[in-house]
Amino acid sequence: MLNKAYVACGVAVLLSACGGAQNLDPNGLTSAGSSLYKAATLSDSDIASLANESCKSSDAESTIAPANSAYSKRLTKVMKGFGDMTLNGQKINYKVYMTKDVNAWAMGNGCVRVYSGLMDMMNDDELRGVIGHEMGHVALGHSKKAMQTAYAVSAARTAAGAASPGVAALSNSQLGDITEKFINAQFSQTQESAADDYSFDLLKQKSMNQKGLVTAFQKLAQLDGGKSSMMSSHPSSSSRAQHIQDRIAKGS
Incomplete structure (x- = not known):
């Protein structure tokens, strides 16, 4: 208390x-x-309500890709890999923000937003790895x-x-x-590492390519000398890529 x-x-x-x-x-x-x-x-219901309103507020201030756009169709294909999973018991609601910024985030009400700038630099497997990481922050209580x-x-x-x-x-x-x-919240090193492992485990559970999480980190490491705000800079993107690579090698 x-x-x-x-x-x-x-x-x-x-x-x-x-x-x-x-x-x-x-x-x-x-x-x-x-x-x-x-x-x-x-309470959890308060958080869900706040997340609902925050997501609406963000959507209102952003340019959202139309449902028939190439970006939206691609994200739909990417998200199908996660099947019918829910996020904290909430149905996942995903959209693409049309911006050159490299970012993605998820909220406790199942709201998942992916920026077109991130989609431009990542392949589908890498996007799933990053999205899995962001959903991990929600599932693990960090969000x-x-x-x-x-x-x-x-x-x-x-x-x-x-x-x-x-x-x-x-x-x-x-x-x-x-x-x-x-x-713009920055998570702790422990939280970032836990979300990395959550994404790895989720990708494995859903029979998706875990290697995408490795190459996603490698690409992020090239942004601003590895100090991009995307997925934080501590621990470094390169060391996080190595951690996932080690898990793949161990098969665990």
Whole structure:
């Protein structure tokens, strides 16, 4: 169980890292701590509702490939490899964002978004490896924590936040801020490695080519000297490629 005093202290550290703690008065910090406490106690249904609204917000701000486009048809073919699996019990809803950015992400409501820039540089097996990795963050609970953090930081920066957990009290600007923070969230080394292994195991379970995960990392390693924000830079993409290659060699 969370201690409110500990959470209030935690938000001070969090905001300090963002360069904003020095601008908060005691009343604002208390409010921020309360917002972080609410975020940390969001239920799974709250997270699903927040993910629904965040995904809608992101879709509204993005150019989505038409269903009859080559990108959408290709993603449909790629996703068929996963069969009828669900994500946290939610039916997977996937779309392509038309942008040169190299990215993909998934949310706890089954929302999966893949950027055309990523599709342009990856073959189908590599895309499945990356998508499996992003779905791993959801299945392993990492995305829930990222959403809680995005909610807390957005609410804290307004020195108030929603009156109660959920999305009902969030303004459009708050929701947009939460969505942006979630999409740009950086996962820990442990979380990244766990998502890598989840993708490997999922590909193996679905009888798909695990080698695609290796070559996907190798391609990502070439972006910005291996420091691309896509799938983080710690551990490095090259070392992660080697880890998957070692698992393939061991047959495990």
